[in-house]
Amino acid sequence: MSQVSLEKDGDVNSDTSSTHISDHVNTLPTIGHHGTATPGSTTLSSLNISSTPHTLASEDPRTIFRFSASPPSGQQPLLDPASLARRQWEQCYRSLSTVPESDMLKPPPSSTPRDWRKLIKPDGSIYYRNEKLRLLTSDDITQPKVLQTALEQRRDIVGALRDDNYLDKLPPDWEMILSNYHEESDFRCRFMSYQMGICFVFVNNPNCTCAGADCNCKGQLIVETKDVFWVLMQEFSMHRTRLPPHAEAEFYHSLTFGESEGIFNPRYTPFPFTEPQTRRLIQVYESLQTAHVSAAAGDCSFMAAIVWHVARVMSDIERYRQRYQYGTQGSRIYRDVAVAEPTWQVKIVDGLLFLFLFGVHRMYRERLERTRPGGIIYLPDFQNMMKSLLVEWADSNLLATVFVSANVAFLAVPNVNSLQRTASLASTLFSMLSIVTGMHHIWRHRRRIDCELEDAIQYLRIDPDKRVKKLAQDGDQADPDLNDLTMLACFISFPVASSLWSILSFSVAVSAYCIQDSLISGQSLLGTALGVVGLLGLLTLGWFKEAWRKPRLTEFEDDYRDVWSVKSAEMTKGRRWLSRVGQVFKIPRTTADDVEMAKDHTHGKKRRI
Numbered sequence: 001m002s003q004v005s006l007e008k009d010g011d012v013n014s015d016t017s018s019t020h021i022s023d024h025v026n027t028l029p030t031i032g033h034h035g036t037a038t039p040g041s042t043t044l045s046s047l048n049i050s051s052t053p054h055t056l057a058s059e060d061p062r063t064i065f066r067f068s069a070s071p072p073s074g075q076q077p078l079l080d081p082a083s084l085a086r087r088q089w090e091q092c093y094r095s096l097s098t099v100p101e102s103d104m105l106k107p108p109p110s111s112t113p114r115d116w117r118k119l120i121k122p123d124g125s126i127y128y129r130n131e132k133l134r135l136l137t138s139d140d141i142t143q144p145k146v147l148q149t150a151l152e153q154r155r156d157i158v159g160a161l162r163d164d165n166y167l168d169k170l171p172p173d174w175e176m177i178l179s180n181y182h183e184e185s186d187f188r189c190r191f192m193s194y195q196m197g198i199c200f201v202f203v204n205n206p207n208c209t210c211a212g213a214d215c216n217c218k219g220q221l222i223v224e225t226k227d228v229f230w231v232l233m234q235e236f237s238m239h240r241t242r243l244p245p246h247a248e249a250e251f252y253h254s255l256t257f258g259e260s261e262g263i264f265n266p267r268y269t270p271f272p273f274t275e276p277q278t279r280r281l282i283q284v285y286e287s288l289q290t291a292h293v294s295a296a297a298g299d300c301s302f303m304a305a306i307v308w309h310v311a312r313v314m315s316d317i318e319r320y321r322q323r324y325q326y327g328t329q330g331s332r333i334y335r336d337v338a339v340a341e342p343t344w345q346v347k348i349v350d351g352l353l354f355l356f357l358f359g360v361h362r363m364y365r366e367r368l369e370r371t372r373p374g375g376i377i378y379l380p381d382f383q384n385m386m387k388s389l390l391v392e393w394a395d396s397n398l399l400a401t402v403f404v405s406a407n408v409a410f411l412a413v414p415n416v417n418s419l420q421r422t423a424s425l426a427s428t429l430f431s432m433l434s435i436v437t438g439m440h441h442i443w444r445h446r447r448r449i450d451c452e453l454e455d456a457i458q459y460l461r462i463d464p465d466k467r468v469k470k471l472a473q474d475g476d477q478a479d480p481d482l483n484d485l486t487m488l489a490c491f492i493s494f495p496v497a498s499s500l501w502s503i504l505s506f507s508v509a510v511s512a513y514c515i516q517d518s519l520i521s522g523q524s525l526l527g528t529a530l531g532v533v534g535l536l537g538l539l540t541l542g543w544f545k546e547a548w549r550k551p552r553l554t555e556f557e558d559d560y561r562d563v564w565s566v567k568s569a570e571m572t573k574g575r576r577w578l579s580r581v582g583q584v585f586k587i588p589r590t591t592a593d594d595v596e597m598a599k600d601h602t603h604g605k606k607r608r609i
Helices: 081-094 144-163 226-235 247-264 275-294 301-323 344-357 360-370 379-411 418-448 453-459 464-477 483-492 494-515 520-543 566-585 591-601
Strands: 004-008 017-020 047-051 065-068 117-120 126-130 135-137 174-179 188-193 198-203 220-223
Touching: 135 144, 144 174, 144 198, 188 226, 198 226, 226 301, 247 275, 247 301, 275 301, 344 360, 344 483, 360 379, 360 483, 360 494, 379 418, 379 453, 379 494, 418 453, 418 494, 483 494, 494 520
Parallel strands: 004 047, 135 174
Antiparallel strands: 004 065, 017 047, 117 126, 126 135, 174 188, 188 198, 198 220
16 A cells, blocks of 8 residues: 655664554545546555654754655545535644643634635735625635624615615715724715726714604715815725726826826925825836736736725825815915914913024924914925924024034133123033034934824824814814924024123123223224124124014915015015105006006915906
8 A cells, every 4th residue: 555654854873663653544545636546546545754863952843854655556536625625624634742632623624605805905904705795805704793784784874874865875886895894983874986986985864863663764965075085095906907987087187187297396396195105106006007018818816906006196295185175166276384373371472582592492483383273294305304404403403503612712801800800601501502403403303304294293293182172173274272382492492592691691701801991992892893794793683584474374376486486586576666656756656567566465366456
């Protein structure tokens, strides 16, 4: 009789012992290419396990075995593939000496129920689909209780639709999506039409005042927003064999606009992706389409990835479209940039802090606020702000180091009185404080240059609960409270504010030293020089006052670049000067001048004169 021997890998240095377990394992035929047993094929009539009685201490007892087979002596009965797989599994299970005897006949892990199909998404998560029942779910229906609850929920909902005469009015390709149905408080049921590209829910009549089971009020079908459709398409995309109608055109239209805005208006565009990201998304889509076209006829394995990719991109785009009223009369092509105006409480705090921080914290607070206008964080602006802060703190450290050296040299000058020495020492201490805080901020903020959105939310102290309350009160116009940014702005302004105090103290020390023991003529000359320097400084500040202007409190209009670009801003100043000159010398103005001035006063929004 032919035998199959399992020889354990290793050296055999003594008498071997053989154990026959043919009484426990039935003979199995092998299956050919067409799933049938062939005469003369390999069978497992008996198993001969040879092993060494003494194994090394370093060897694992569950080592790999080597199989060898010899031809059978006769024909074996035929077995169906399911029984064959079952017995092969039992045979491999029995061959492991570490398996307890009580688990020898333990069935394999629970499988997918009948008529259900398990699908795995690109991110590794799974969902189940029942094509006959038109049912999709991401919950574990391999558990009998969960499966029973899902089927009961579907039966009740379909029955309610039939009772209200809605079932025949549903789109022909409707599918039901159930999730979290085993938790009644978090129950979700949606319908999706792939052909129409919509999602809708069936809800009870909100105007129903009936009590009990005798209510005859009809329910309602409510169509949800477009972003819900794309989110559900992303979650349940692996059984799709084609894109929804017009999805490819909408995908290309959106990304074309995004790539164009990345070139012409990269700073104020509401598009969620940058120009390199947009280009890469198009490349991925075209690569998947090429692979799909090159695949064999009937092979739709790449189409599921295409649907998932398109749905994920469009779900992000659709959320921004809703915020900026896409497809309506009030649509905007520029994102929110206006910051909230400080309240009177914040203004009082700013006035007190100005005595210590010279108003530097206001500048930093406005910069922080620009990265989250309306409570929505724009991550590229936040990352750019982190880069600029690192550069500023590095420069302030360099400046503080120079002033430390200058103060050390100043203290070595003879005939320095107590006032000058005190001012110089104060300048030194402020410089050292600037260096220490600057180094600390650099170490703590360097990792935020390429941070994720969650890190930005945590850094900017956005409280989701507070944000929800403000949205409930003020709607989409609600702005986050500035109080949560004032302390943060004070903290990050320490290096620059300390440098300003160091410069001021050193200036007092040098000025006092220059004036002491000087003649009247020398004091007059020095006073005149200091006055000229101060006047020039004030003129410089006045000339560049645009750098200290208030932040924008209103949003851009569609044609804002006609006024707020650099060239147009210069022309606007020129028109204002000519208008004042014309008023003095009675020079008549043309209609074009009136239109331009009207555009200037309305911040770029055209209106009829």
